[in-house]
Amino acid sequence: MTERTRRRERPKHFDHTSSRQPPGLRGGRYRPLDDADVARIHDASLSVLERTGVRIVASECRDILAAAGATVDAANDRVYIPRRLVEAALRAANRNVTLHSRDGRFDLDLRSRRVHLGTGGAAVLVLDLESGRARESTLRDLYDIGRLVDTLDNTHFYLRPVVARDVDSDLIDVNTFYAALAGTTKHVMGGCYFPSKVAELKRLAVTIAGDEETFLARPFMSLNLCYSVSPLRFAEETTETLTAAVRAGFPVALVSAPLAGATAPASLVGTLVQVMAETLAGLTYVQLLRPGHPLLMGNLPLVADLRSGNMVGGNAELALMNAAAAQICQSYELPIYNSCGLTESKIPDAQAGFEKGLTVAVTALAGCEFNHHASGMLESMLCVAYEQYVIDDDINGTAMRLVRGIEVTEEALSLDVIDEVCRGEGHYLGHPQTLELMNREYYYPHTADRRTRQDWEKDGSPDMRELARRRARAVLRDHFPPGFAPEVDARLRESFPIALLPAVMRPGSYP
Amino acid sequence: MTERTRRRERPKHFDHTSSRQPPGLRGGRYRPLDDADVARIHDASLSVLERTGVRIVASECRDILAAAGATVDAANDRVYIPRRLVEAALRAANRNVTLHSRDGRFDLDLRSRRVHLGTGGAAVLVLDLESGRARESTLRDLYDIGRLVDTLDNTHFYLRPVVARDVDSDLIDVNTFYAALAGTTKHVMGGCYFPSKVAELKRLAVTIAGDEETFLARPFMSLNLCYSVSPLRFAEETTETLTAAVRAGFPVALVSAPLAGATAPASLVGTLVQVMAETLAGLTYVQLLRPGHPLLMGNLPLVADLRSGNMVGGNAELALMNAAAAQICQSYELPIYNSCGLTESKIPDAQAGFEKGLTVAVTALAGCEFNHHASGMLESMLCVAYEQYVIDDDINGTAMRLVRGIEVTEEALSLDVIDEVCRGEGHYLGHPQTLELMNREYYYPHTADRRTRQDWEKDGSPDMRELARRRARAVLRDHFPPGFAPEVDARLRESFPIALLPAVMRPGSYP
DSSP states (O other): OHHHHHHTTSOOOOOTOOOOOOTOOOHHHSSSSSSHHHHHHHHHHHHHHHHTTTTSSHHHHHHHHHHTTEEEEEGGTTTHHHHHHHHHHHHSSOSEEEEEOOOSTTOOSSSSTBBBEEEEEOOOEEEEEEOOOOOEEEEEHHHHHHHHHHTTTOOEEOOBOOTTTTTOOOTTHHHHHHHHHHSSSSOOEEESOOOHHHHHHHHHHHHHHHHHHHHHHOOOOEEEEEEEEEEEOOOOHHHHHHHHHHHOOEEEEEEEEEEETTBOSHHHHHHHHHHHHHHHHHHHHHHSSSSTOEEEEEEEOOETTTTTEEEOOOOHHHHHHHHHHHHHHHTTTOOOOEEEEEEOOEEEEHHHHHHHHHHHHHHHTTTTTEEEEEEEEEETTTTHHHHHHHHHHHHHHHHHHHHOOOOOOOOHHHHHHHHHHHHTTOTTSHHHHHHHHHHHSSOOOOOOOEEEHHHHHTTTOOOOHHHHHHHHHHHHHHHOOOOHHHHHHHHHHSSSSSOOGGGGTTTOOOO | OOOHHHHSOOOTTTTOOOOOOOOTOOOOSBOOSSSHHHHHHHHHHHHHHHHTTEEOOHHHHHHHHHHTTTTEEEEEEEEEEOHHHHHHHHHHHHSEEEOOOOOSSSSEOOOOBBOOBBOOOOEEEOOOOOTOEEEEEEEHOOOOOOOHHHTTTOOOOOEBBBOOOOHHHHHHHHHHHHHHHOOOOSEEEEEOOOOOGHHHHHHHHHHHHHHHHHHHHHHHEEEEEEEEEEEEEEEHHHHHHHHHHHHHHHHEEEEEEETTTBOOOSSHHHHHHHHHHHHHHHHHHHHHHHHTTOOOEEEEOEETTTTTEEOOOOOOHHHHHHHHHHHHHHHOOOOOEEEEEOOSSSSHHHHHHHHHHHHHHHHHTTTTTEEEEEEEEEEETOOOOOOOHHHHHHHHHHHHHHOOOOOOHHHHOOOHHHHHHHTTSOOTTHHHHHHHHHHHHHOSSSSSSSOHHHHHHHTTTOOOHHHHHHHHHHHHHHHOOOOOOOOOHHHHHHHSOOSSOOGGTTTOOOO
């Protein structure tokens, strides 16, 4: 049988677009720290909470911590949290956190080391898909990026990626969630600017779900709240928002994002100690508020370029710290909310590619459960690009294939196959094992180009950015998910100051 | 003290170009396989050698294996290698391999898990630095790429990257090594097309070294020989070249490069079993020829896109197999020669970036000792680009920073620093620890852009390719290393048919 014949004999219906890897594959084969070092860092962070403490102004939060046994130095607004309090919180914490999608297709089971990759925010610029120029981000971008993410199989959740710069801050929270949820049925996470707005978001969620019980059974919205101002200070207003969010039943990511060398030690492990102290303080508070509340440890150790003092994304140090933070949280069996896929580049070029490929691979292999920033971001956290979401989905798919790893079974070892082929025609292409595995064993990128030079040149020698642009354009033109049922949408528009025009939510609306 | 003051007080001599990571850092924190699976794969590969055997035609090699106890089935040219023979070879193998540089600045200590990244080959196309168009590679490219690599700190060796398409095959081996060695003092590895040419290469090496003893004490040239034709066949002529190379004292990389799904099983672990069987057969032969000869296990498991049957680089499956092969070789304490940094892209774009960033990170973290293809390559193995070498040096530097990992010491944990800062001015930028660590703890890319948008736009919004082009241009214009002493060069030109014109080897020669 010639090779040509063999190829012709392949099943016609073979799925050539096997460009989806299952979400939630278990990582952890990359371990940046020794187990003993994990224990040392944990211990050091508890020492920091006992010895240095956390700055918290007089507040309900401070009262709750004090009532539980923390020591308050009111003159200096310092709260010293004893080790046993943190240990009790760790015992009480929820180890079975799922962030739900609206339709159940993309539920995120965040138990230990199950890897998910998704968008991050909150950028203020978007590269225009046609001109390539940066412009301010708008509410419509939140909807349009949502629609795009809705079609990307290796982008597992939709964290509010941009700030709607065209919406008043008073109206922004509810409009952000409306636009994001209208764009995709995947889980939506976002911020909340004011404590007073939590109730409004809850009403939005309940209106969409039908009733409160339904929403609380499968919360499809969650809040990421940066209650921590590094080093070791609780932000007064965001802590109030956190309190309200927990009471309202929203799953929360307890975000602390210290900048190594600026708002945390320049030593990478020193930053890890501090960020763990910061999130453990938050964890302790939330467990006192509501034991077992679903939360993510939002350890977000970032890096400053110490020549300028500016935050920089997409570097080895950031990847190392995020992977290590994940390993520490794995020792608690608590899910981490962390960062990968950032880049300093302002455009989807080779720099963006390598900084993303490298950092996504590292945190995914480390088994981080909730990797945000893994889609669409450019210029640190300042900018996003539509075509970058498409590119990053291919990067994420490749990284998830890495996470899946190498299956070692008697059958996979292939001793009989090797013997048969070596004694036979000397080629595996037509072997039944090959036909059986060609889909299952391999990831086929949807946008990264594998054509011959000849075919590629015939197509005008497009770079990956151009190929991604073509895909993004087609999605934005054609993909308008149902969003909400008409009666639900009517109720939402009656009850809330929804700014997204129905006119942009249907085919034909996109230029 | 304000932030502005603090910055001014930094030492003036601070090295802002800390864009070099030490070579030979120890990897291995990423382990794609369980230890038990490593043992299973090893065992399976020995089974293959016993049961399926290797195809070797009547030859000195076959006679040597037979004399040592292998069973020869002459009618089918099959040689069955008993387990004890391979195990004896593994015991006899050299675990202390160093590949030398000519000046001692970049010696490659390849003991277990010491990571090195360098160029690979043998491409036939080069992207013209100015037009960006692909053209055939020439002898001068071998010299010019060598000069460029000579200046790139995170590119640790110079494996012949391109084929000199303008040189007759009869003259190509000696000319390739001459051009490469003239361009850089780093270790040079290359092929040898004919068994008869090994002696000529040896004379070249001895002429450069001064005498044979000096060369053998610090061999600065080595040969990568693909003696294995997958599945499980020794190439007659290359095996003769290998025999001659070992007898001449050249360190060798025993290369086997099966294509999963085409010349090896589609199952990743099946390909690992086969490639290990192939290189262990080579190892066994070389130990019989010369016990303890310095060699690298050239496990190069590659991937075919099973939709086309074409080899594809830069994917997760390739990275997984190369990392796993390294882990298996680490169990032997033998250095691996393997592959990372390939891409299917034809240009230095986002695809090239991510495929490189991801695969380099993975094999480096796995502790591969000799990662070739990690610099300059595009379009699988068909093309290279000058600017890509510059880009890849930044990727390699970032990956080496990953390998360096996180230092955990009492001092680095920073408990006192955290306490001091939190009780004091609340900022780490001016802290002595920060000043002390700002160089040591961080990698500063030389080409990846970290400027603000404003500064970047003022510079014409260059992508990384353009920034790399600028750097490559400057190096090619200005950097002409001494090459050989004039009297040595004269001797070389008398003794060998050197085709590289002296005119291209001095300033002013580059357009």
